[in-house]
Amino acid sequence: MGTWARLAAGAAIIAGSMILAGGLEYVGQLKTRADLRAVADRIEQRIVSQTQVLASLRALLVADNLQYDLAQVRQYLALVSGDGLVSGMQGIGIAVRQESAKTEYALGRLREFYGASQRIWPETDQPERYPIVLLEPPDPRNRAAFGYDMYSEPVRRDAIDRAVRSGKSAATAPVKLMQEITPDKQVGFLIYTPVRLGGEGKAYGVVYAPYRVGDFMREVLSKPTDLGVAVRVTDKATGTLMLDADPHFRAALESFPIHVADREWEVGLAFRERPSPWRGSLAVIAAGLLVAYLTHRLLLQKERRMEAERSALHEREKAAELRALLLDESRHRLKNVIARMSAIARMSARQTGSKEEFEAALQRQLIALAAAQSVLDTGKTNGASLRDLILAELSSIGGRQDHVTLEGPHARLTENEAQAVGLVIHELLTNALKYGALSLNPSGSLHIRWTCADRLTVEWLEEGVFTFNEEAAGFGTKLLDTVIVRQLRGEYRREVGSGLFRQTIAWKPASPQASG
Template identity: 35%
Template sequence: MTSARKTVLMLVAVLFTVALGLGMTAATMRLENRAAAIRFERLADSVANRIHQRMVQHLALLRATRSHFDASEQPVSVTEFRRFVDGLALQRDYSGIQGIGYAALTPVGDSGRASARITQVQGMPIEVHPRSDQNLIGPIALLEPMDARNSAAIGYDMFSEPVRQEAITAALASGEPHATGPVQLVQEITAEKQAGFLIYTPTREGLFQHFPAREQGGLVYAAFRAGDLHHAVLETFPDPPVLLRTIDRAAPEQPLFDNHPAGLPEWLTRHSVQREFDIAGRSWQVTLTPRAEFLGADDRRASAIVGALSALLVLAVVAAVLTLFRALAETERSARQSAQQAEERALLLREMQHRIKNHLARIQAIARQTARSTADLEEFEQVFGARLSAMAKAQDAVTRGQRDSADLRELLQGEIGSIARKSPAGGILSGPEVQLDGREAQAVGLVVYELGTNAMKHGAGSSGPVVQWRVEPRENRRWLVLDWFEAGATLCPDSAEAPAGGFGSQLIEALVEGDLEGRFTRDFDSSGMRIAIEFPLSLA
């Protein structure tokens, strides 16, 4: 097969694969759009149903309030009505309702008498307002909870306003609750105003007495701030990605609620859905539109996967040409790994040789100095063996630790406990957790062994040494400060040298100042001997 034919066949295969992948990706995106639309419709149903159910609950409260008025043998007082409404816990359980109240129905000629009666009921001067040219007046006599907003509505003649009058008339005619269209509540006394609506239901309770006919009694009503009502519903959802617009279909020019921002993209409005339901004789229409975040990356996951698989399929067609290059690259990578592993083994071997050389040098120095300070072979064997044992314990602590390190407390317990058997650690150990590297652990182990041996040899008290340590920041490094105290230890009466003199002292100073690059001090007072060992730590 010629090179030109190979090129043509490869182009045909690639183009066919690309076309197939694009077709599958487009089909998947259509399915995702449909799935997102169904999901949003379910969310829209849930939001609309909660608005409707909340209004059903409010209507139940209104009917219960009317029953309370109708069942009362005496006119309902302000105190009795306040206790009743407080028991409903409106602000806690029924967010969105501004208040529940009672309005009397009285001939317009009794306006002055009505004002006097409401003044008597409320305990403060109230005038029925505004002036009305209707045959009846419907002033608000009771309204709870009595906050700043609701107190501004007492005495307001609701029959004087056409939208309210229409709903009152419909409620009186049917004997059932009836809602108004959008209005501005008298309670809107602040700069932030919302659309509102009211629901009326007739009662036989009159301003002055009970009347058998509802049209001669009064009205129990509920006032709603539509914005608060919708926000209360939306708060029941965890950050819902939905925009709402609610209108009364008989008065669509004044929305009850609308949180749609200006300039909403058309691709979002295409996903809008509408729901309608009846609220106390009025028909509400709710338009729900998804926010931009509703259609996020998760909604495009399937199409992204299909697109990626299509791209992989295209790459697979070309992969045969690149097989040789991948094989060569793999060979080179294996060679580099082998060279790196060989270098790591050589490094480990050099480190092991270095450590063995250091250990042998230290053992040789200890053996030489031990031979000089002992009287015979038996004493040499005992002292030299004990010091080698101390080195072995330090090395054992290092190998047990992580990152080639040893825990300071464990090291001290091992070294002091092998010398002083009177307590688990040969004294008292206190200090924070500190990790030592192998070099530090070897040096500290030998130093502690020498100090403990001298403490036992010279009888520095019966309770053993007290060892405390801490870590201090110095010159951008962490320093270990170890304090060793032996109660009752003093200078020898015939020598200026401390009980820890001789080879032990020389070894300690050499280890601290040489191996650890630190400082070693020893002081005596009436209470005993105090030793301070300070050196910089290698491990963080």
């Protein structure tokens, strides 16, 4: 090859290398923005999930005809705290609507919950008040807000009015929280969900959550693992800077809009990892220069360098896809938990006639759900064994179990099937313990058999049963109709004979079953 030919080849290689470098740089920028978009979605989804927590608390208060006490609210918060649903909140509270001249009810509830020294403050020129009568947890920050009339402050009053008018959750503009009692000050905001009795009646008050923006972002972006992201938050309507990023990363921030109840934020995000001086584009250019001036031996080295770059790009893509998958799975699990708890509460409220019956029914179903979840946690993401699920439910109810036999092949349930079947098995076991083969009747026995073919069939046979409780059967039938027929699209049969009670449940499993 002549000198001019080598120069032409070298020039072509250099030009091609620069074009390829530019393409790689562009692809890298697109990938980075997609990864940051997934982080913005994670922030927004946390707010959505926590707004659903407030809606669930509202449903609990309304179902109880607003006759709640501190123990009930703490029991509910203990349930949602176990799955990390309230991580990032400063607290969860209740404020009741009162005429300004008539605050006896609010003051009575506040002192009932937190002691006779509590008061309602400050003075106001408004015709109404919304004083805080309950705020958990009662840490020093939250205690500073006990009795505070949020309607006396314009920013909070505007959000409360929007929530009451719309019947939906509303968020405040940036505010200073009453909880800011230390030198470490942060911008705050609050989300309000209105509470009405009977749906169309006059507002009873609001359930709400206060937030410190810095603490909230630290929880979302650093736990359970640090995503390595710098963040800047601006309230779009007011232009107020709520949280600023490290100056070193401001130029690299990518902006995304997210919704907080009925408000919109502008969130700037950037990865904190500094770019390497030997990025893909520079490596390709360097390889091109080497190829232009060196021998065929250096051409081979260039090819190896390009292959290494392609491999590195592929690994980055796989890592980003895994991160997006984990974020999607986290959102899916949170939605499922909220939806299932809400469904259990609604079903229990419809099937009971008093507060005590509602509490008992709700507690039974949550225990069954927890038992199924414990078995699922043991199996990680691979579902649960039907036998293990039944044994877990037997252990949870206590009572007489020496006349219980289990017979059936290995059967693996998906997470959805395990939670549904766990609710049913718990209800059947409870009824057998109260009225059937596991009660005080010494001759009673329970046989649970299952088979696996195209359908998974579970036969429940109680022998030595001489009475049959129609009331318990009625509730159980409704539960089975809701869970088996509607959720699993299966079928349920019941036979009552002389001295025996047989129930059969069958459905097409979501995954193939191995028998033997």
